[in-house]
Amino acid sequence: MTANETITRIIREKDSLICVGLDVRPDRIPERIMAMPDPIFAFNKRIIDATADLVLAYKPNLAYYEALGTEGWDLLKRTVDYIPDGVITIGDAKRGDIGTTAEHYARALFDLGFDMVTVNPYLGIDSVRPFIEDETRGVFVLCLTSNKSSRDFQYLSADGRPLYLHVAETVSRWNERGNCGLVAGATHPGELTAIREAAPDLPFLIPGIGAQGGDLEAAVREGTDTRGEAAVINSSRGIIYASSGDDFADAARRETEKLREAVNRVRAGKHPT
Amino acid sequence: MTANETITRIIREKDSLICVGLDVRPDRIPERIMAMPDPIFAFNKRIIDATADLVLAYKPNLAYYEALGTEGWDLLKRTVDYIPDGVITIGDAKRGDIGTTAEHYARALFDLGFDMVTVNPYLGIDSVRPFIEDETRGVFVLCLTSNKSSRDFQYLSADGRPLYLHVAETVSRWNERGNCGLVAGATHPGELTAIREAAPDLPFLIPGIGAQGGDLEAAVREGTDTRGEAAVINSSRGIIYASSGDDFADAARRETEKLREAVNRVRAGKHPT
Numbered sequence: 001m002t003a004n005e006t007i008t009r010i011i012r013e014k015d016s017l018i019c020v021g022l023d024v025r026p027d028r029i030p031e032r033i034m035a036m037p038d039p040i041f042a043f044n045k046r047i048i049d050a051t052a053d054l055v056l057a058y059k060p061n062l063a064y065y066e067a068l069g070t071e072g073w074d075l076l077k078r079t080v081d082y083i084p085d086g087v088i089t090i091g092d093a094k095r096g097d098i099g100t101t102a103e104h105y106a107r108a109l110f111d112l113g114f115d116m117v118t119v120n121p122y123l124g125i126d127s128v129r130p131f132i133e134d135e136t137r138g139v140f141v142l143c144l145t146s147n148k149s150s151r152d153f154q155y156l157s158a159d160g161r162p163l164y165l166h167v168a169e170t171v172s173r174w175n176e177r178g179n180c181g182l183v184a185g186a187t188h189p190g191e192l193t194a195i196r197e198a199a200p201d202l203p204f205l206i207p208g209i210g211a212q213g214g215d216l217e218a219a220v221r222e223g224t225d226t227r228g229e230a231a232v233i234n235s236s237r238g239i240i241y242a243s244s245g246d247d248f249a250d251a252a253r254r255e256t257e258k259l260r261e262a263v264n265r266v267r268a269g270k271h272p273t
Numbered sequence: 274m275t276a277n278e279t280i281t282r283i284i285r286e287k288d289s290l291i292c293v294g295l296d297v298r299p300d301r302i303p304e305r306i307m308a309m310p311d312p313i314f315a316f317n318k319r320i321i322d323a324t325a326d327l328v329l330a331y332k333p334n335l336a337y338y339e340a341l342g343t344e345g346w347d348l349l350k351r352t353v354d355y356i357p358d359g360v361i362t363i364g365d366a367k368r369g370d371i372g373t374t375a376e377h378y379a380r381a382l383f384d385l386g387f388d389m390v391t392v393n394p395y396l397g398i399d400s401v402r403p404f405i406e407d408e409t410r411g412v413f414v415l416c417l418t419s420n421k422s423s424r425d426f427q428y429l430s431a432d433g434r435p436l437y438l439h440v441a442e443t444v445s446r447w448n449e450r451g452n453c454g455l456v457a458g459a460t461h462p463g464e465l466t467a468i469r470e471a472a473p474d475l476p477f478l479i480p481g482i483g484a485q486g487g488d489l490e491a492a493v494r495e496g497t498d499t500r501g502e503a504a505v506i507n508s509s510r511g512i513i514y515a516s517s518g519d520d521f522a523d524a525a526r527r528e529t530e531k532l533r534e535a536v537n538r539v540r541a542g543k544h545p546t
Contacts, residue, residue: 023374063374066381070347077343096393097367098420101296101336108339120369122395122415124422142395147371149397156431156439163436166429 002178003116003138004230007088007203010056011229017220017267018260019057019090019205020252021236022047022079023064028241030248040068043248044079047240050249051256057088057116057232059205073112080113088115090205090232094142096120096127106130110137118142118183118205121167125174138179140232143167143195146185146208164191168198181205184223186214186233192222203230209259210238216259220266228267235259275451276389276411277503280361280476283329284502290493290540291533292330292363292478293525294509295320295352296337301514303521313341316521317352320513323522324529330361330389330505332478346385353386362387363478363505367415369393369400379403383410391415391456391478394440398447411452413505414444416468419458419481437464441471454478457496459487459506465495476503482532483511489532493539501540508532 001009011017022044026034029043036042048058060079065072083089091114095105102123109117109131118140119128131139144154144164154164167182174180184195186208195204204223208214216233224231239259243251274282284290295317299307302316309315321331333352338345356362364387368378375396382390382404392401392412404412417427417437427437440455447453457468459481468477479496481487489506497504512532516524 025377061370061374063368063370063377063381066346067377067384069381069384070350072381073339073346074343094368094370094393095336096369097334097336098418101334104298104334104336104340108336108342108345111340111342120367120393120395121426122393123418123420124425124427126420126422145371145396147396147399149399152397152443153394153436153439154397156429156436158429158431158436163426163429163431166426170425 002135004178004181004203006115006136007056007232008229010086010088013086014054014056015264016054016056016260017231017233017263018055018256019059019232019234020047020051020055020239020256021092021234022058022060022240023236025064028244030244030246032246040075041078045082046249047252048083050253051239052084052087054253054256054260055087057090058083059090059092059234061092077112089113090115090140091117094118094120096123098123099126102127103130116140121171128174132174132177132179135177135179138181140181140183140205141167141171143171143182144184144188144191146187146212146214150185165194165198168195172199172202175202183207186216186219187212189215189218189222192219196222196225200225201230203232205232205234207234209233210235216262217266220263221270224267224270228270233259233263275408277451277454277476279388279409280329280505281502283359283361286359287327287329288537289327289329289533290504290506290536291328291529292332292505292507293320293324293328293512293529294365294507295331295333295513296509298337301517303517303519305519313348314351318355319522320525321356323526324512325357325360327526327529327533328360330363331356332363332365332507334365350385361389363413364390367391367393369396371396372399375400376403389413389454394444401447405447405450405452408450408452411454413454413456413478414440416440416444416455417457417461417464419460419485419487423458438467438471441468445472445475448475456480459489459492459496460485462488462491462495465492469495469498473498474503476505478505478507480507482506483508489535490539493536494543497540497543501543506532506536
């Protein structure tokens with residue numbers, strides 16, 4: 001089964017497009033947890049226990065683990081190992097380097113146990129190829145990012161089309177083995193429609209709802225495919241830091257349920273079953 | 274002193290533009306070393322001991338350390354710590370992520386002790402700002418990379434200029450604190466001239482000579498500034514794996530000397546002192 005087929009299978013099994021971003025920050029974790037031994041792992045474990053039955057995917061962003069220093073990589077490995085089967089693990093690493101080096105990044109990230117990895121398109125196919133040789137694992141390639149300065153380069157127009165649409169079209173061609181997707185931010189409704197037209201079949205990883213202010217309804221309506229699938233809707237802070245108290249795991253579950261229902265209402269409106 | 278001023282100072286003190294890429298691969302390290310305890314650190318230590326007086330910079334590429342698993346980050350930290358004062362350390366990480374996350378990447382990499390870090394421009398200034406807030410440390414932003422598939426996107430023409438020149442011009446504007454440079458591959462002579470025109474004062478990190486087949490003479494002639502400075506010429510495999518035998522450190526020194534002289538001959542021809 002290809003990576004993209006696995007995404008579709010889990011979306012249908014769990015009726016969920018929800019991805020929880022495990023972006024751990026010691027300053028946001030409840031004090032009682034921080035006083036425990038191995039506190040960040042304890043935090044991740046409780047978040048995962050509280051939400052795993054509701055989600056399509058977990059997405060740790062590597063920056064937060066690397067910022068913890070030499071322990072971060074080990075913590076990340078234990079976190080990925082702890083995530084149960086039947087949930088996609090996405091390594092949000094945004095890597096991009098030339099051929100031989102990209103092979104080492106692919107090994108590093110897949111050895112950690114990730115199913116999918118985010119990559120940067122700037123260096124072209126050389127930098128992505130090592131991540132897509134095994135059809136069961138794959139990539140989400142940055143297309144249109146959720147931040148303001150995505151305008152600096154991603155909107156530059158070449159041959160009448162912005163760079164992000166060139167990326168969408170090119171990644172569609174890279175998807176020979178069914179394991180390529182795109183990252184497209186929820187903060188750009190309108191643009192999402194154009195990206196979906198350029199890449200009708202690819203799964204989209206959609207960050208930017210919640211704290212970043214993206215429009216959830218537009219993101220789901222425009223970002224999903226014609227069946228209301230092929231999208232991974234990420235929330236990080238809005239779920240894992242929903243409460244700063246001891247009830248953080250229950251609060252995370254409530255927010256995940258709420259988001260899943262809100263997303264599924266839009267999907268039902270788009271593609272009534 | 275700004276990061277770019279420090280680069281100039283060391284270039285003049287040591288009369289060297291040479292950067293040694295510490296891209297460690299267990300399969301390329303001599304067997305006798307691999308049989309020692311802590312072999313990769315032993316290898317790096319000997320390479321550094323043999324070359325530190327000749328070089329402007331060392332550049333570990335993070336992919337090779339991450340591929341070593343949980344020990345890699347610790348090995349990288351000890352390697353950076355071991356590099357003596359008076360040599361620039363460049364973390365070749367090619368990171369790029371949105372604001373809050375970029376702050377964590379910056380912390381992770383500067384906590385390791387790097388002076389400069391390579392970053393990817395695709396996400397725009399948000400992703401670079403946390404790396405350039407302290408003028409004493411800075412970035413080399415990917416502009417035109419040395420690999421074949423740099424053509425996939427970097428040559429797309431917007432407003433009559435290729436994307437890589439938009440990057441060069443934009444990064445020149447980001448350089449308010451004197452701590453921004455560009456990565457421009459030696460495999461593209463000709464293009465280097467145009468990039469130097471677009472960014473006359475920025476330091477260029479120039480990979481791609483040696484194993485990648487770049488033209489050294491053209492790279493130095495076109496990539497340096499009018500004084501024959503502002504360039505960091507990287508060689509990785511050509512130096513650290515110059516010999517696969519026990520004489521690897523001596524061989525690395527010989528290759529470093531040879532490269533430094535070859536580079537300095539071109540510099541002297543360009544800007545006779």
